[in-house]
Amino acid sequence: MFDLRSDTVTQPTAAMRAAMAAAPVGDDVFGDDPTINALQERVAAMAGKEAALIASSGTQTNLLALLSHCQRGEEYLVGQEYHTYRYEAGGAPVLGGIVPQPFEVSSDGTLDLAAVAKRIKPDDPHFPITRLLALENTHTGKVIPQSYMEQARQLVDQHGLKLHLDGARVFNAAVATGLSLAELSAPFDSVSICFSKGLGTPIGSVLVGDKAFIKRAHRWRKMLGGGMRQAGIVAAAMHHALDHHVARLAEDHDNAAKLAAGLSQLPQLQVEPAQTNMVYINYGSAAVAKQVSEHLRKQDIVVGTAQRLRLVTHLGIPATAIDGIVAAFKEALAQLS
Ligand SMILES: *Cc1c(COP(=O)(O)O)cnc(C)c1O
Numbered sequence: 001m002f003d004l005r006s007d008t009v010t011q012p013t014a015a016m017r018a019a020m021a022a023a024p025v026g027d028d029v030f031g032d033d034p035t036i037n038a039l040q041e042r043v044a045a046m047a048g049k050e051a052a053l054i055a056s057s058g059t060q061t062n063l064l065a066l067l068s069h070c071q072r073g074e075e076y077l078v079g080q081e082y083h084t085y086r087y088e089a090g091g092a093p094v095l096g097g098i099v100p101q102p103f104e105v106s107s108d109g110t111l112d113l114a115a116v117a118k119r120i121k122p123d124d125p126h127f128p129i130t131r132l133l134a135l136e137n138t139h140t141g142k143v144i145p146q147s148y149m150e151q152a153r154q155l156v157d158q159h160g161l162k163l164h165l166d167g168a169r170v171f172n173a174a175v176a177t178g179l180s181l182a183e184l185s186a187p188f189d190s191v192s193i194c195f196s197k198g199l200g201t202p203i204g205s206v207l208v209g210d211k212a213f214i215k216r217a218h219r220w221r222k223m224l225g226g227g228m229r230q231a232g233i234v235a236a237a238m239h240h241a242l243d244h245h246v247a248r249l250a251e252d253h254d255n256a257a258k259l260a261a262g263l264s265q266l267p268q269l270q271v272e273p274a275q276t277n278m279v280y281i282n283y284g285s286a287a288v289a290k291q292v293s294e295h296l297r298k299q300d301i302v303v304g305t306a307q308r309l310r311l312v313t314h315l316g317i318p319a320t321a322i323d324g325i326v327a328a329f330k331e332a333l334a335q336l337s
Helices: 014-022 034-047 058-069 091-096 113-118 146-159 170-177 181-185 211-223 232-244 249-263 286-298 319-336
Strands: 051-055 074-079 099-103 129-136 162-167 190-194 205-209 278-282 308-312
Touching: 014 232, 034 051, 034 181, 034 190, 034 205, 034 232, 051 058, 051 211, 051 232, 058 091, 058 129, 058 162, 058 190, 058 205, 058 211, 091 099, 113 146, 129 146, 146 162, 146 181, 162 170, 162 181, 170 181, 170 190, 170 249, 181 190, 205 211, 249 278, 249 308, 249 319, 286 319
Parallel strands: 074 099, 074 129, 129 162, 162 190
Antiparallel strands: 051 205, 190 205, 278 308
């Protein structure tokens, strides 16, 4: 079975499960879990930050970041299509009284910094207090240029704001650019990193930042019910992913490029260039999208049903599968015409 809907569908490997089973654990609410403590120190060091905190999901690490940077009545600047605005159920306004100020996302995945600057509020009791700019890397698979991140840093410094990165797939950006996690994180006050995407763990994200920030995030995590006990079994999977599943993201990127090249030979499809581990294809119609998805399903290939559809490569899609996937698309499309 090849499931191309997302890189979150990966199964923990036998070696990862063995690492989880063997992990020394303790009560992490007491700070006693050695595997968690080591993981947090390891990721903080890799990111070049003072401290790190593990949480269940990227939604939670992003929420912890927003709650820890912004007070009630304060505002964060964000992209309309960014996860921290659109896909987190409004957690920051609901739970933190934090006001979002969204912007259109440009085709390269960035926000127009001149437009952002215009919306930074002056000190006036009519307005929320602008506190934070939240960016994303990668965004829909696109790697955001580091020069842009440095410009964003200059902008926030001019206005006394903080800068957060939703780095759910920041390791894909690291592998694609050759930049280290520390280099990619350098412009940011905080970074949220997912391990349950391309890195292939069943659960787990990490938030990094300075010590005072992580201390605030720790309190918020407890309040949200996110304090976990013998969660070293999760941290062991994350250690395993850092050891074995980072460099191999290059294979996912190669496979996405190969998939895009193969599918672009099919005249019924419009194929956008592969971006890291994602390929977007466009069908002529919603009905075609649905029929192709149903046909592929019979071949044990799982894809979504959107008219503009995301295909994602990951640990569970070996290079040897790509030709067969392209052939199955070809057959599915041929059956329709
Ligand atoms: C997946 C994802 C997250 C976090 O999602 P969870 O499912 O809560 O771990 C955050 N940002 C982006 C861009 C993502 O793709």
